[in-house]
Amino acid sequence: xxxxxxxxxxxxxxxxxxxxxxxxxxxxxxxxxxxxxxxxxxxxxxxxxxxxxxxxxxxxxxxxxxxxxxxxxxxxxxxxxxxxxxxxxxxxxxxxxxxxxxxxxxxxxxxxxxxxxxxxxxxxxxxxxxxxxxxxxxxxxxxxxxxxxxxxxxxxxxxxxxxxxxxxxxxxxxxxxxxxxxxxxxxxxxxxxxxxxxxxxxxxxxxxxxxxxxxxxxxxxxxxxxxxxxxxxxxxxxxxxxxxxxxxxxxxxxxxxxxxxxxxxxxxxxxxxxxxxxxxxxxxxxxxxxxxxxxxxxxxxxxxxxxxxxxxxxxxxxxxxxxxxxxxxxxxxxxx
Amino acid sequence: xxxxxxxxxxxxxxxxxxxxxxxxxxxxxxxxxxxxxxxxxxxxxxxxxxxxxxxxxxxxxxxxxxxxxxxxxxxxxxxxxxxxxxxxxxxxxxxxxxxxxxxxxxxxxxxxxxxxxxxxxxxxxxxxxxxxxxxxxxxxxxxxxxxxxxxxxxxxxxxxxxxxxxxxxxxxxxxxxxxxxxxxxxxxxxxxxxxxxxxxxxxxxxxxxxxxxxxxxxxxxxxxxxxxxxxxxxxxxxxxxxxxxxxxxxxxxxxxxxxxxxxxxxxxxxxxxxxxxxxxxxxxxxxxxxxxxxxxxxxxxxxxxxxxxxxxxxxxxxxxxxxxxxxxxxxxxxxxxxxxxxxxxxxxxxxxxxxxxxxxxxxxxxxxxxxxxxxxxxxxxxxxxxxxxxxxxxxxxxxxxxxxxxxxxxxxxxxxxxxxxxxxxxxxxxxxxxxxxxxxxxx
Ligand SMILES: Cc1ncc(C[n+]2csc(CCOP(=O)(O)OP(=O)(O)O)c2C)c(N)n1
Ligand code: SF4
Ligand SMILES: [Mg+2]
Numbered sequence: 001x002x003x004x005x006x007x008x009x010x011x012x013x014x015x016x017x018x019x020x021x022x023x024x025x026x027x028x029x030x031x032x033x034x035x036x037x038x039x040x041x042x043x044x045x046x047x048x049x050x051x052x053x054x055x056x057x058x059x060x061x062x063x064x065x066x067x068x069x070x071x072x073x074x075x076x077x078x079x080x081x082x083x084x085x086x087x088x089x090x091x092x093x094x095x096x097x098x099x100x101x102x103x104x105x106x107x108x109x110x111x112x113x114x115x116x117x118x119x120x121x122x123x124x125x126x127x128x129x130x131x132x133x134x135x136x137x138x139x140x141x142x143x144x145x146x147x148x149x150x151x152x153x154x155x156x157x158x159x160x161x162x163x164x165x166x167x168x169x170x171x172x173x174x175x176x177x178x179x180x181x182x183x184x185x186x187x188x189x190x191x192x193x194x195x196x197x198x199x200x201x202x203x204x205x206x207x208x209x210x211x212x213x214x215x216x217x218x219x220x221x222x223x224x225x226x227x228x229x230x231x232x233x234x235x236x237x238x239x240x241x242x243x244x245x246x247x248x249x250x251x252x253x254x255x256x257x258x259x260x261x262x263x264x265x266x267x268x269x270x271x272x273x274x275x276x277x278x279x280x281x282x283x284x285x286x287x288x289x290x291x292x293x294x295x296x297x298x299x300x301x302x303x304x305x306x307x308x309x310x311x312x313x314x315x316x317x318x319x320x321x322x323x324x325x326x327x328x329x330x331x332x333x334x335x336x
Numbered sequence: 337x338x339x340x341x342x343x344x345x346x347x348x349x350x351x352x353x354x355x356x357x358x359x360x361x362x363x364x365x366x367x368x369x370x371x372x373x374x375x376x377x378x379x380x381x382x383x384x385x386x387x388x389x390x391x392x393x394x395x396x397x398x399x400x401x402x403x404x405x406x407x408x409x410x411x412x413x414x415x416x417x418x419x420x421x422x423x424x425x426x427x428x429x430x431x432x433x434x435x436x437x438x439x440x441x442x443x444x445x446x447x448x449x450x451x452x453x454x455x456x457x458x459x460x461x462x463x464x465x466x467x468x469x470x471x472x473x474x475x476x477x478x479x480x481x482x483x484x485x486x487x488x489x490x491x492x493x494x495x496x497x498x499x500x501x502x503x504x505x506x507x508x509x510x511x512x513x514x515x516x517x518x519x520x521x522x523x524x525x526x527x528x529x530x531x532x533x534x535x536x537x538x539x540x541x542x543x544x545x546x547x548x549x550x551x552x553x554x555x556x557x558x559x560x561x562x563x564x565x566x567x568x569x570x571x572x573x574x575x576x577x578x579x580x581x582x583x584x585x586x587x588x589x590x591x592x593x594x595x596x597x598x599x600x601x602x603x604x605x606x607x608x609x610x611x612x613x614x615x616x617x618x619x620x621x622x623x624x625x626x627x628x629x630x631x632x633x634x635x636x637x638x639x640x641x642x643x644x645x646x647x648x649x650x651x652x653x654x655x656x657x658x659x660x661x662x663x664x665x666x667x668x669x670x671x672x673x674x675x676x677x678x679x680x681x682x683x684x685x686x687x688x689x690x691x692x693x694x695x696x697x698x699x700x701x702x703x704x705x706x707x708x709x710x711x712x713x714x715x716x717x718x719x720x721x722x723x724x725x726x727x728x729x730x731x732x733x734x735x736x737x738x739x740x741x742x743x744x745x746x747x748x749x750x751x752x753x754x755x756x757x758x759x760x761x762x763x764x765x766x767x768x769x770x771x772x773x774x775x776x777x778x779x
Contacts, residue, residue, distance in 0.1 A: 058594050
């Protein structure tokens with residue numbers, strides 16, 4: 001394992017020039033993953049249709065990928081990226097792994113490759129649940145990174161199966177209606193049940209843990225899955241400069257607790273107490289985002305956050321969901 | 337043409353229009369790892385699916401066989417699995433995916449990972465439909481090393497029937513694949529062997545879809561020659577050189593990007609140009625095949641009873657094994673009716689070789705076109721033939737027939753009924769823009 005400092009000095013395969021919104025967590029995640037993969041091993045990314053793709057892989061405008069200003073003579077620094085249809089990134093990654101393994105098996109390739117599939121929560125949990133679970137189920141030796149911003153951001157902030165309760169999305173509007181009423185899919189449990197070798201829920205807001213998890217994902221047996229909670233400045237509607245703060249608050253308050261799990265070893269919830277009283281109040285998390293403006297309001301004088309009149313019960317319901325979410329994560333950590 | 341053979345020194349990379357390409361793959365090791373399935377030429381009795389499976393197994397560049405069952409239409413994946421499983425020490429692998437869509441996606445990933453390996457699968461009907469989102473991407477991808485063997489079967493599942501009419505192949509004509517129709521086991525075997533040479537040609541780089549009729553050809557046995565694996569390799573190696581563009585493994589490259597409109601427009605024009613090159617290169621591959629193995633190679637169509645020169649009264653255009661029934665009734669019917677009858681059995685479905693048809697069919701007074709797939713208008717083939725004949729004076733009359741729909745056998749009586757209509761058209765205009773024939777009668 002490299003030290004956090006050491007990784008910070010590496011050459012990321014995610015480069016300047018993307019058109020991701022300033023403050024998008026996806027670019028922070030790519031920066032970090034890009035650095036971790038600068039380890040002397042050839043890197044191949046596959047990517048699903050999403051903000052992450054259309055904003056980074058634009059040709060002949062900027063392709064914000066590649067290691068170094070020019071291709072290196074060192075094959076171990078070389079980098080490739082492949083996009084096909086919306087949900088196909090895990091299958092593309094699995095195919096790439098199989099071809100590399102088959103070539104190695106014949107003696108035709110004597111250098112290792114590391115393969116990372118990436119895409120959004122819509123691609124993974126809605127249209128692509130089949131491909132996600134089956135690639136995991138076949139124990140493909142790839143890392144699957146899913147950027148969970150709880151919406152279809154690229155197409156205009158629609159509901160996704162990861163949308164949290166009460167969120168205002170363009171297809172679960174909160175005007176005159178409660179927002180999303182469907183609890184999110186238990187995707188962490190699904191990944192474990194499908195046979196993943198490693199499952200994490202971590203964002204770069206937990207910097208050291210995040211890069212360690214990415215590093216570990218490249219070593220474990222079978223498929224490693226990293227769900228990256230990814231605050232979306234445009235869809236969640238928060239202020240500039242709050243991305244990391246929001247990601248930390250979301251994790252600590254129990255909306256998407258930091259979690260690391262390995263098959264055979266079990267796992268743990270990090271930085272998020274099982275006791276509600278020991279966690280930051282989820283209401284503070286809600287108050288930072290206008291997607292919950294129908295639920296809470298901040299007193300302009302005292303700065304205190306309160307439920308909007310008539311929304312008290314909804315806030316209680318939401319807190320109940322958060323507590324059950326944290327309990328769920330603790331019980332998943334006990335699985336071996 | 338050259339054989340493969342790459343010198344291996346330290347890894348070097350060269351810039352190509354698709355990114356940097358590293359000399360990292362020792363392809364000759366893949367070839368050395370191939371264990372022959374047929375050390376010698378052999379006569380084999382088997383069905384069409386087995387013929388296709390044998391051809392794909394014999395290719396040294398085929399290391400991984402992705403698939404999803406669509407039995408009974410094709411037992412290709414079962415056959416491949418059995419033969420790979422029975423071969424001790426083989427490096428070949430069978431890859432079972434969870435759906436046809438995943439198979440097609442897998443072939444994108446695999447074909448892009450190494451552009452020098454061949455990735456084939458087989459499917460049919462709803463299986464091909466299920467792949468559609470990605471077959472249309474594949475068609476544009478430049479991944480000529482991908483081959484989907486299509487066992488023709490009706491696409492409609494409402495009501496469900498497994499009969500082999502070619503409506504699936506027709507519905508997928510605009511996916512962008514090179515589609516070649518084979519009839520008979522020998523032609524199936526030979527076509528599958530030649531298809532990658534066409535698709536992977538550096539001027540074409542377009543995936544291929546060899547196909548044959550379900551049930552009629554996929555399930556009926558016949559005897560055919562299987563060439564020795566070494567002979568297959570020699571032939572393919574003459575046509576297949578290491579791809580000049582990088583794959584994701586041996587490259588520093590981005591593929592499947594999100595592109596600006598202008599670039600996309602240029603890309604689409606290039607895609608069209610590449611598939612048009614099939615019209616020049618297919619006959620060359622076919623001729624080389626014929627010279628090598630002594631059997632007809634790829635052609636635009638098979639010809640029946642065309643005189644050296646001069647006019648013919650009726651020219652028939654059809655496809656698939658039912659065309660054989662026409663061949664068997666042709667002579668007697670022509671004699672009885674005192675007219676000359678020739679025929680063309682379609683081989684290259686996409687791109688449609690318009691000029692070659694025009695050259696032949698302009699000699700006919702009447703062209704009888706037999707369509708076997710559902711079409712809302714006059715028939716897919718009819719429209720292609722009409723296009724091929726556009727502007728010719730005097731214009732041969734087109735008799736458009738639908739027969740064998742739903743996989744029905746086109747019986748001798750049905751052929752005779754259609755030929756009777758064509759004969760009438762020698763003197764009067766066809767009764768209707770198209771006519772439907774079934775079990776010996778015009779409906
Ligand atoms: C088959 C198909 N249906 C719909 C779309 C339109 N589409 C493109 S990206 C996208 C949403 C992506 O959402 P997600 O995977 O969560 O990624 P995000 O943009 O949120 O990062 C949709 C619906 C598509 N590309 N393909
Ligand atoms: S819309 Fe959201 S996910 Fe998309 S680039 Fe902007 S911040 Fe990132
Ligand atoms: Mg999303």
